[in-house]
Amino acid sequence: MTYQRWTLRTENTSYTVRLSPDGPWAELDVWGPLGVETGPSALDWSHRTHFITPADAAPAEYLPYGLRPFNGAELVAAGADRGVWWDFAGAEEGEGTLRLAFTDDVLGLRTVLCYETVPGTDVILRWTEHTAREELRLERFDSAAVNVPVTAGARLTYLAGQWSQEFQRTQLDLTRGTFTIGSTQGVPGHAYAPWLAIQDGAAGAAYGIALEWPGNWHITAEAEPGGAIRVRAGRVPHEGAVTLAPGTTLTTPRLACAFSPDGLDGLSRVWHRYERRLAGDRLHRTRKVLYNSWEATGFDVDAAGQLELAKVAADIGAELFVVDDGWFTGRGDDTGGLGDWYPDPVAFPQGFDRFIGEVRGLGLDFGLWVEPEAVSPGSRLHAEHPDWVYGIDGRPARLVRNQLLLDLGRPDVQDFVIGTLDRLLGTYDIGYLKWDMNRPPTERGRPGDLDAEHVAGYLRVLDHLRTAHPDVTVEGCAGGGGRIDHATLARTDVVWPSDNTAPLDRLSIQHGFLHAHAPHTMSSWVTDAPGVFDPRPRSLAFRFVNAMCGVLGIGADLRAWTPEQRAEAARWVARYKEVREVIHHGEARLLGSPADPTCGVQYDAGDRTVVAALSTGRLDGAPLVPGRPDRLRLRGLEPTAHYRDAATGTTYGGAHLLHYGLPFVWSRDHDADLVVLTRE
Template structure:
């Protein structure tokens, strides 16, 4: 069914142009046709344009992206807020699609064909270049119960000759801005410093981020937020965000264009430089998730959180158990006795899941061997691996394993039997990264090997948790026996990776899967839709990790964030912090322990057991509630607020991140964290102290915290009280005990 409205001109008059409107839970996204129809026929010279994107009701009036149509030394297509436009029609300011014939002719000059819309939830716009033999379908789909619109493009070779897709972006979005241009917020960094929030003001020119490492990488996340630079980051600021659902090479670019517009494009980047599309073939680009919030970066983060809870589906209801991981305690020196010693200590603290990390398979005395030979080392488990797993489970914990299915060690049996399975360029040397090579997961025989290996482990042993790691990007990315121009190795590897994850979901639905790529190297929506949680970084130092988690929570939901308590010292910020600080920081995600707990004294273990019990009490609230980030880790006091959907319960983590104020030796006042998103008429009680607060007080003055050398973190849990009747005398409310500062 195709339905559309008509657009309004600058004065509010009807122009007669069709306008297709999609609606989300609280927002609207409207598209119209641009161009003047010059060329052969009335549908030629047309392209899709954004009419309005914002809160519901924003479509009632002239488009905020409308412009004078005057151009000098440019074409109208170069200035238009085009949703998707090919080279040929947009010659100067950057196109989203570049297609060439094998003989070298480049450019697309399409004509608009049809529009198909299903109510206000989905839309398909079809364009055809008959001369080139290319059909393009632009897909839109609003996601129920969220404020996210998904966009992607289907490219079909409708002619007799193959086509070279030299650029194949998923979509473009347009944001109107004022004279100061746009403020772009990205998540950048490096290994051990992922998800660092960075800001760039773009008045004119181009900003671009991406990865050619075969994974999203540590340098940038495939995520971007856009705001008018003249407005504040938080508060009532319209904020637009995109996130690319792709596990391989990618790019996002933003162009500040002449008439007060920032145009953002995103898509995959073929390793070979182009993709060959043969007659009759159709290629779908990765989906681009487009999100809007009128409530600044914090509001946008909550839109992403709701979307990722929807991606988790029924598995969102699965309890994310407190885990212990053995890596930092034993490294490669894995054997049954040492692991059981750790398991007993973990069980005594209330841990629910014990994970054996790297080193459980033969030849893995260090990083030079073993990868690919995925069976338990009989020397390390003399009574049998099954008996060892049973011993762990007898302690009342589930059992998990670390694997790196895409990697192979040159000294392994697997590599000796199948050297052709690794990426390599014929006649050229193969580079080792971390003393290992990378399997070509785009090959079906490699996929079958990985599937059989994981099926065997999960079928023979009572394993209910897998940590999937990837510790090296592809370097010499070639497949001997094939022509590079005829292959799409990046997309084939992604398809193989996702096929294995889909198989695990279907064949082993009871197994929880954690995604990892040497830390946060592969965190995006395709992975998050198929795993239960991810590992944001290998850096677990307290203040370093707090900054990483702060950036992560801007884009991703707490139930996806694995967060460990370890003894690691700071990498970038070496200031020491207490065990309480490490636990309170980790409470904002999925709690894990990674230290050598055999070395912890009894008092430290007892304190850890108390924190584990507190986490179990609030984890449902943390994983399902609305999140507000209270300040930044650069502030002297920083926290996170997790509010139940009905507002009935709140968990607040508070952390002293700066210097102490000298109290009680010098005059000072408690630090405070002002809460967000509450009904001012409500009242709350601190579940530990019994102290009561009016919600208006929590919003205006905030929760008080007095820090000291021995007290640098706290978890506060508040429960909403029943509303008092209107007859309650004001005097009785005023007679309540005065607020006291927290110890």
């Protein structure tokens, strides 16, 4: 049988779509390494359908309710009738692009399935465009459906958790039934990341998806009756449905689809390469070693105390000093001040300009914390513009963290936020901005597609910052890792994965984070915080090596550190500066997991390999009883090459490091190490 077929190719993969011979829909033919398109499809089905329709059994790329009534549809629209029945209306192919159009002439709806490859990566972007001839109510409008061929059920890997315990790598075997993750908190949320990996069983090739949307979302995986795994993903409107006006087009968020034959570890490097692409020219901006004052001072911010911290931070090698919450008028605690973004004249009696100048005089760049979406009920802003706050007429305003949320979907609120940031960045010599967000929207109030409008306002402000203040580094934060997605990562320089900075807790958070996101995006601090979930003590070296796995920061009260601790910190900061380019731009490999006695991360760039190794388990008892060093087997090295550790003078064969691994002798006082190998 002859049918239309289109193939998209990335650096190492092929993705082939065909027009189904069984109905008016597109379906996946093959997806895998280059050349996989030669041969019969692994997703071909028997064409026998009892108690379901052919569309319900097909590996369809996107189908409406109407054609696919039983096994889950990506599009549910209602006009006079609830349902869409469409016909194929043509294809447009370009360099690395594909557009497949379908129309329902009765309903007056045109839907276009859009595909685009990302140069230099193994990522394909997918989204849909819906255009109405007459007013329609869209009850569901996912971005795409992703089909994965499996033989005996799927191993799903996702990132779950809660505030202070984000990005916990979690796995589930799905042989039948439905699995769903998502958020209705107006941000991706702390409970789940908008990311999913699918494997055929416990090992082998990995398929991944990630939704580019900093609002409400879902990812739903279904093990369908014929054994296929089909994943649907998209945004979730706060109001339950969206009205599509005549002549307008609704474009769904982009869904990034990735494949690696090298399992989860290989898939992580596909995502890292994609996020380096998202960074564009800003990727090669040096991410400075920062000091943040929050854990040292909390809301007790004044010029004298901040300068005392800045002097010690400069002495140990920090390059950037960030004043966190508490710098503005009315902010003695978390009950006031938000919205009135003016430096507190009591805290800075000689002026904020003078204070910043003194910080910069220490050789430090200067950064500031803001929470632009938030407002305190007692603020001047709230008194002047109570209508700017989300709320329902006749209902009490609900406080979360003693604050309310601005309706960023309103253009006048966006203009206020832009004007506020322009004023701060234009008046003061600020090189770094930490954007925080500490409460979800609850009562939205006015009619409209408010989740999408808030997202559009948030992205408009970030885009303005990139254009109007291109030299300012922007950090994305939402009570920790509550808003981390590709739309945010494309517009910020780093993100804050969690408010939890305790060493072993943070190790678990970062292990999950690095499965989905690149090291150059991961801000991580060294602090004195005790463990919340794993209270076992760890050395200062452990805290530094752990934080050096991304973008190094320090948040401890340095005034309380001993001279010996400060000297050790200075040595670690200096070592980090020597290798950060490898960490931020090299190929990262996750070695083991926090559940293992020894785990780490390997970074390779050019002729250098950097290994961050961390001890999490029991000691071997040496020298009192016989014991052997723990070892981390490295990966991706040339077996016949030699690698030299200049710190110890040891030379290793590549085969030795691949087969036996790097040895580490741990003790109570030596629970982490950073090894730099040079290929000879």
